[in-house]
Amino acid sequence: MSYKIGVDLGGTKILVALADAGGKILISRKFPTRAADGLHNVMHYLTGSIEEVLSAGGVSRYELDGAGICVAGFFDTRFKTIVSSPNLPGWEGYPLEQELKERLRVPVLVENDASAAAYGEYLFGxxxxxxxxxxxxxxxxxxxxxxxxxxxxxxxxxxxxxxxxxxxxxxxxxxxxxxxxxxxxxxxxxxxxxxxxxxxxxxxxxxxxxxxxxxxxxxxxxxxxxxxxxxxxxxxxxxxxxxxxxxxxxxxxxxxxxxxxxxxxxxxxxxxxxxxxxxxxxxxxxxxxxxxxxxxxxxxLGEEAGVRGILSLLEQYLKEM
Ligand SMILES: [Zn+2]
CATH class of the missing domain: 3.30.420.40 (ATPase, nucleotide binding domain)
Structure with a gap:
């Protein structure tokens, strides 16, 4: 069985959803971002939140096909870096996609949160x-x-x-x-x-x-x-x-x-x-x-719009790889 993780990384909360091969969301959980703790701590919380949702779903990391993250702020799609984010201070120039790929050891796709939410509403809302x-x-x-x-x-x-x-x-x-x-x-x-x-x-x-x-x-x-x-x-x-x-x-x-x-x-x-x-x-x-x-x-779709959108984008991304 193959699974996907969808994440909405905002300034106050991190929403993590686990989806099955058909794109159905099995579990979704909310965690505090604690953005004031700084980039490295938030990255630690983010990977910890993903681990927690995987283990709650009884899914090992080897069964994971990929992860999609939508993030608040200006995300440069050419260089895959965060240019600036008023809600995530100190993240300027951070190569989020590459860093997450190295931590999770699966393909990772990053998208701006507003675009992902629009895509979610377009497909399902x-x-x-x-x-x-x-x-x-x-x-x-x-x-x-x-x-x-x-x-x-x-x-x-x-x-x-x-x-x-x-x-x-x-x-x-x-x-x-x-x-x-x-x-x-x-x-x-x-x-x-x-x-x-x-x-x-x-x-x-x-x-x-x-x-x-x-x-x-x-x-x-x-x-x-x-x-x-x-x-x-x-x-x-x-x-x-x-x-x-x-x-x-x-x-x-x-x-x-x-x-x-x-x-x-x-x-x-x-x-x-x-x-x-x-x-x-x-x-x-x-x-x-x-x-x-x-x-x-x-x-x-409420606050699920972003993760629904990013999960669909991730599915297309993995097909095209
Ligand atoms: Zn302004």
Whole structure:
């Protein structure tokens, strides 16, 4: 019997899945990344997590065909190295694919996490049956993966799809990438929480204050709850975040003319309170034929999208070897 390992290496968690020869996921487990412990420790945790999942599945390393890893950050597909990753500090220039190959002694394939998640949604999720789609992950940051004619569009170095760093408000809030006014600073969960805190600090948000207690624990979901319970200032924060997302999606739609845009990550489960203003801004801003064709829907695979995508890419990679 032959098995494959799929890994989603993020800034806070490592998701490891063991799949059988048919691609069916047998076991999947989550481990903390502990990114602050540094590159060498995280690599140790990563290989340890893989070992643990293999042994939980009763699979020896000799039965493993290969491992696919999707990673947060800018991964250079030409040199197979991490260029930079805001969530994995100190990994610049690290040859992840080669290093893992040496540690696991099996073929290894590395892909950007947003591209792998888009591929997963395309094959098994909300993009099934479509040929051209974009998946946007809305969480701590904002990532994007592009599928054109059924294939991942990576661009010339692997950096395509970085919708989170489209500047939608020149001179806006400072982004982790060093620029100002990136979409990520206006429409991510982090941005909504920041605006919520600011609202409380300036004496507003009566309902939000009751729900969240203090500024310290406030998250984006508190802002959504307050808006649902009639807090108009909280609703304005959500509308503003949705407006900037709709604007960025209109740029994507004008360039790529996709059939569907799937939204994943924490904010994708917020329902019409968020989706309706996103769609409205998109339709008002995009050119009519493309804007009318595209639908904006929640992704369905949740946090498994990345490992599902990378496992399929690994299967193709092993066939072509
Ligand atoms: Zn940025």
């Amino acid at each position: 909300a993009g099934r049956g479509k040929r051209n789609m974009v998946n946007i992950t809305l969480g701590t940051g904002i990532g994007g993966g592009i599928i054109t004619e059924g294939r991942i569009y990576r661009g010339s170095g692997g950096f395509a799809g970085e919708i989170g760093h489209l500047i939608v408000l020149p001179q806006g809030p400072l982004c982790g990438c060093g620029r100002r006014g990136c979409l990520e600073t206006l429409s991510s969960g982090t941005a909504i929480a920041r605006e919520g805190r600011l609202l409380l600090e300036t004496g507003g948000g009566t309902v939000l204050r009751e729900i969240a207690g203090g500024c310290e624990e406030l998250t984006a979901s508190h802002v959504f709850q307050a808006a649902r319970e009639g807090d108009e200032e909280a609703a304005a924060i959500i509308n503003k975040a949705a407006y900037f997302l709709g604007l960025a999606l209109a740029y994507v739609v004008n360039i790529l003319n996709p059939e569907v845009i799937t939204l994943s990550g924490g904010l994708s489960q917020t329902g019409e309170i968020f989706f309706e203003p996103v769609r409205r801004c998109l339709k008002e801003t995009a050119i009519p034929p493309s804007g009318e064709m595209v639908s904006v829907v929640p992704a369905v």
